[in-house]
Each structure stands twice: as C-alpha cells, then as structure tokens.
Amino acid sequence: MRGARRTLAASALATTLGLTMAACSVPAEPGPDIGDRTVETAKAFLDEYVDGGRVVRTDQGGDTVSEGQAYGLLLAVAADDPSRFDSIWDWTTTHLQRDDSLLAWQWKDGAVIDEQPASDADLDAARALVLAGDAFGRDDLRKQGVALGAAVLDEMTVETALGRILLPGPWATASPHAYNPSYASPAAFDVLSRASGDPRWNEVAEGSRAVTSALLDANPLPTNWATVSADGAVALAGSAGGGGEPAYGYDAARTTIRFAEACGTADRALAARVAGALPGQDTLAAELDAGSGALTSDQHPVAYAARAAAFAAEGRSDDAREDLRRAADTAASTPTYYGSAWTALSTAMLTDDVLGGCPPLQDDETAAVATGAGATAATTAPGVGAAGGFQDPVSPAAASTAVPVHISIPAIGVDSDLIGLDRGADGWIQSPQDYDAVGWYEKGVLPGEVGPAVIAGHVDSPTGPAVFFDLPRLTPGDTVSVRRADGSTADFVVTGLQTVEKNSFPTESVYAPTPTPQLRIVTCAGAWDPASGHYVDNLVVTAVAA
Template identity: 55%
Template sequence: MTKKTTLLLAAVVVVAVAVTAGIASLVVGPFGGTSDEADGRTGATSDPGITPAPASERTPDQIGQAFLDDWVDSDGRVVRRDQGDDTVSEGQAYGLLVAVGVGDEDAFDTIWGWTTDNLVREDGLLAWQWADGAVVDDGPASDADVDAARALVLAGDAFDRPDLTAAGVELGDVVLDAMTASTDVGRILLPGLWAQGDAPWSYNPSYASPATFQELGDASGDPRWDELVIGSRAVTASILDQTALPSNWAQVAADGTVVPLPSADGSSGTVEYSYDAARLPLRYAESCDPADVELAARMAPVLQRYDDLPMQLDLGGQSTGADQSPLAYAARAAAEAAAGDAQSASDDLRRADELSVSTPTYYGTAWAALAALQLDGSSIGPCSPLEAN
C-alpha cells in the first residue's frame, strides 16, 4: 500500500531500537526514501457512510461480497470512503482479489476496467493514487502491482480467460524488471521505483508474498519468481531471528543483512509492528511451502498474549498504541492457522469480521475479507491453512 514519491539519499541514520525481548540496538546505514502513506491505515478519518450491521457467522464469500458491496462503486472504483473518497492502486488490487475469491466475474471485469482506464501507466505498472477525477501520484507501489498480477492470473484460470492470464504475466514481468534487486541470499521485492539503486535497499517485509510469487512463476515460467521466493524467505527468516515480530519497514544490505527501520527512510517514527507489518503472517501462512508457513507460525505466541489485541506493538510484542483493527485479528488468525491452531484462528477471523462491521474502515474491511478468503477457503490460493484442517 505504501508508496514513496521521491528518492532521497540520506547520510547515516542511527536507529536505536529498544525491544523488551532482549534485542540489541541496531544501526542503520545510508539509503533513500520519503514519507509514506501508512498513516492513512490507522482508521476512519471521515464517515464512510456505511451503516454497521450485525455480523453473524458469515462465510468467506459473504464477507468478501460485503466488501465489494460497500467499498466498490458501480464503475469499478474501490473508494476509500473513510479517507476522503480517493482511490489507491492497492485498493483496486484488493478488489480484484476479493472479486475472484467470491467468483464474481462481472465485478472483476468492472474493477479491472476502471483500473486500466485510470491507473495503468505507459510502462504497464499502476499509478498509486487517484483523487477528484485524476491521478495525483503516478508512482507505482510494488505490493499493489504484484497483488493485481496475481488476481489477473487467478481470474484467468477461474473464468477461463487467457486474456486475463496474459495481462497478469505481463504486469508481473514489468515488476520483475523494474522493482526487484538481487542479494547474496536471493532476489527481493523493492517497494517502488523510488527504491532502485545500489544497496542497501529500503524494504517492506509485508510486500513479499510467496504464494503470489509461486503462482506468477507457474503462469510465466520465469525463474526470477522462484528467486523471489528464496530471497524473501531468507530475509523474513533473518528478521524473525532478530525480533519476535517484523517491523513495518526495514533495510536490506547486499549480503542479505536486515535492519528494522521506523519508516521508509529511517529518519522518523517508531520502529513497530503495525498496519504494514501485520500483513506478513497473512502472506506467509497461505504459502504451499512448509518453510514459509513456519515463519508465520513463529508469530503466534507473542500475538496470543492479548485478548484485545492492539494494532500497534513493538518488536518484542509490547503495546505501543490503543488502536483496534480487523487486521490485527486477521494477522493473528494467520499465525494461529500456520501453527495448527484452527479453532483460535477461526475465532480470530470471526472477531476480525465483527470489528469490520461494527467499525467499518476501508483497510480493515479489506483485510477481514482477504483473510477469510485466503485462510478459510481455496478460492484465492491452493493451500488455505484452515481449508487443509
């Protein structure tokens, strides 16, 4: 979701990360980045105009359909109604994934049609932000592009549409060419064009999606997707070897060394696990490779310390804020499912759905829907952990 619009060459940024789980202070070297869009994830900034209704034992398809009904306009635009009625490429990608997840070909075509008409750049990547009738920031964000590419490939198979498969492969090829880098431990996904250049690289751990990389690799035959699976797993393992939870942002050196950061440029903020990082267990729990699933499972014990799980934690698992979000419970559900605790995972998915209904926000509702479809069904990926149980 996060998108940087320019590349700054910082000097040396030193970040002292105090984590209660016995984690040492970390030193950050020079790299580029600017302010990010993560603040928009913290919740509603205006009334989304959605009347809460009781959530009672809804199925994944019902949860997904409710997201499409409430947050997608008739022309296919996914609207952040709680954030000024703008649209971001990530939202269009989420809409595409949900539409294919619930098997709604008409909704998929409408969302993809609006996306191609309004966000697709000359190079094939998606412009990040649209508002008031026009693109206001045309820099792409790699998580949105790979999610959209995955959705297109899945839709091509689900709807018997080779044209969609080809479009997904083509979009994925541009991502590989423009927004990846090779390290000694494997290839990694850069967050955007702004992050290109020499090591060390700015890195968002929650952008890596092994299941997506595998699906795009199977569709395209391009070995670089396998390299991304390997490199992302190595970097994620390194992060979780250092800290109980991943940070929203990090820095990756050429040798694969990883340092947590408070923000994309490392210059401000608090190093924490929150609205970005919580997507990581969801990305890894749905992988078909047990090594990836094990990484998601590592996070379950620390997240299970809380009944009312805060959205913002430090890297040792201590609360740093009082925000409640469906994503927090969806992320814990993913970790629990990966660890084989199906009942706890199902309970947390239900809690995520209930919170998305009682306090509707674009971001929280999107992830409540995606989590249900990824973890408790086989419509998005072949290895849904709760489906397997």
C-alpha cells in the first residue's frame, strides 16, 4: 500500500512542479468572525438599555443597579466599543462608587437608595475593567480593575473550612454566611488573578469550587441562596435571610453559565452535573423547585441559557446551541433588561473568548465543519473534547521568545530542523520548498507561548513519501518536542487528529486563542484532484503543552 501511494504521489505531484505547492497549505487568516453573534447581541443590549452611561432597568421602574452597570461594561468590551465603555464607567464612578472603591447597589430618581455593595456586580465590573484595559490599551482601566478587585477581596471574602469564599456583601460576614452560588465566577477570578498576582483569587476559586460541589452533593440543582458556616457546613436556603423554600430561579441559573465558561475542567464538570437534573422538554420553566418541578409557567432567556451551558459543559453541543436559540427567541418575544443582558452575556461566555474565559462552544462551532461531509471524526484523548477542548490552565513555564529551530516526533520518526513560513498572496501559509522540511508559521504564535502555534509540512513528493507521510499514525498521548534557538524545549502531547475539506478549513479552531501553549500540525490529505492540482483535504493534529 505504501508503494502504491508512492507511485500515485509521483504521478500526481509531478504535475504541480513549478507551481506554488499549495497542496499542503493552510489558510493564514480565519474565515467568518466567530464573534459576530457576540457583537450583535452585545450592541443590541447597549442600544436598548444604556442612556448616557446609565444602564436602565426599563421594565423594573427605571432604576439602575450596580449589576446592570457591570453587565454594560462587560458587553461594551464584547462589542469592542471603548466609547460606550467609558460612558458607562464614568456614570458608575460618578453615581455609584463609594469611598472604599466598591459600588453602591441601587440608584433611582437621582440618588443612591441602597448603599450596600453586591459582590457579583463589583466582581464583574473589576473583570470588565481589566479586560478593557487590555483590549483598548488603557493601563488606567486595568489598574482600576485591580483596585476594585482588591476591595472585593478585602471586604467581601472570608475564610472557611472549605476555603476562602465570596460573600454576597459585607453584611454577610457572620457565620453561617449567606451565600449566593451564582456570584462565583471562575473566569473572573482567573482574569483578576493574572492581572494582580494576588494569591487570594486562587483561594476564592478553590473555595467556590468546593462550596458549589458540596451544594450539588446536597441537591442536584444549584439554588438561589445557601448558607456556608465557618466550619464548612453548607445548607440550601430560600432567601438571603435563610427563609422560604430553596428554589432554582433567576439567580441560580447564572451559576451554570459562569462555571461552564471556566477554563478549569473541575469547574466545567460542576456545570455538566446540572444537565442531568434539568427537565429535558423543549419548554423550560423560568423557576424550578429544588426537585426540578416547575414553579411557574413563565419562560425566561436565562433559564434556557443556563441549560445551554450545562449541555455545552457535558459535550451536548447541538442541544446547547438549540437552547441558546430558545434564549434569543424568548428575549425577542418578551424583551426585558435581565433577559436581554443574559442573552448577550451567555452568547459571549459560551461561544466567544472575548471576556477572558474558555467558551465551551467556541471550538465546537468549527469542529462541526471538520466532521461534516468528506471528513473523519476526530480522535481524542480521555477528557478532551472533539475539537481539543480546554485543559486546566497551566503556567507556560517553557514559554520563550526564541524562535523554534527543531522538531521531534518520536512516534513517527520525525527529527527535523524548522524553517519559517510566511503567508502567500492567496492568504494561505506557504509550503516548504523542500519536501522533507518542516516549517512554522512566523506570523503566528511561537511554539511554547500561550496560544496555537502552527507547523506544516508535505505528506509526499514526486519521488515518494515526504516528512509528514506518517502523520496520520499519531495517536493521543504521542509526544512532540520543539527546540528553540535559546536551547529551551517546548514539549507537547497529542490530543487529537481530524481530516477536513480544504474548502471548509476550520480556520477559527486553528487560530482561536487558547489558555495554554498548543500546536496545530498540518499536512495535506485525502484524494488528489488533478483538475485543481491539489489534495482535497488537510489533516490537522492538535497537541497541548505537556
């Protein structure tokens, strides 16, 4: 078979000599912007509910709460709208910000009517400020985000036997502490941890995970409120004051969305646990009792978005996307401030990395192309999604600004120097001129730095097999090592292979930002098309930092 393939290669590839050798090339730029839907829903919310920098709850008496200002800030980042961001933040600092940097919760008729801060709002606002500082090149915003986050840590966190937890407000410092599961945001903790270097953010992340796990052990659905004692005992609660019957409603639904966008697999697993407890019928009630029974006939976008998040975390991508559609349809048929906010936020958090999380549906959107007609299903390692997924974030200790000079793939006998590859006029990465050479895309990520580095080579030549002839033999767990000019080495582990049609190459999943150093190793594959002088497919190998 190998000999037959060699003869075919010699005959077919001979016809391409002197051409651009695009047969093993990769598009160098993404196709349609994966963030289009994010921008669309974010702008829709901002256009409808922001008035002179104030986010107005038009269906709730025309007041403004710190939560809404924070949503506006996050969505201005998602919409890439620095002007709107500034107007929202200026209004917030003028009317809501207290002397301790925290935000008063409620404003109405020209004055603050509730001075107490709410930690979810302040946490979201701090996250938005850091993200805006990075996105808009504004160090002042980044510093204000770090400062607001420090105030949250100082005044609205407390140590318990389960770890440091986020209190709903300074009023909850006495044990047993009132606790709102939906206030915890692993992605926000991660954004602020990286920006500040404050170890307490990791402590809050660990404590939040422990409490959420304990609450799901006690009840399959998160509830709007709970209590956490200093000794680590957790209990369901019906309200912030502990009275009433525990319920899964407009607050609790956010828990699953926030944990589904987390980069850590342990956090995502908590979101996935909720999927089995939610009713499976198309119509989903906005509020459920602790046993999943409907408490109302009303529907609300946040309920569908939360089920979408649970399905996405569980790997049920088609079901998740259908629920996101239901959320959008519900928001359109019954417009509300809160529904529109969470339609936009869940779109960003679950499908786009613009808010600094690891969206469970982002890679899946392009993986659907890869597994369509003419493609083979991806082979994946245990615990890794079909499109590679996201592992727990790791510190890229091997990161280096030195260029890569050598690649080794022991399982298939590849031991080759690396050359730099540029982009051709056709928008595709140029293939190496030498059939036995391996190249790395110089305009992309350096191998070993955070993000997806692209490496390419030929599968065969006019005279026989080329350097990546045996690339299809790789299996999850095989290793790849890239040595750099400074003598350091970046090591990777293969997580999956997929064959995709060139005319629908999954550029977004190849080039989308990742929270860890990763590789995309690409060669040509499939049948030879004499009419075009190209192979019809590409093989893409995904590898993550070891």
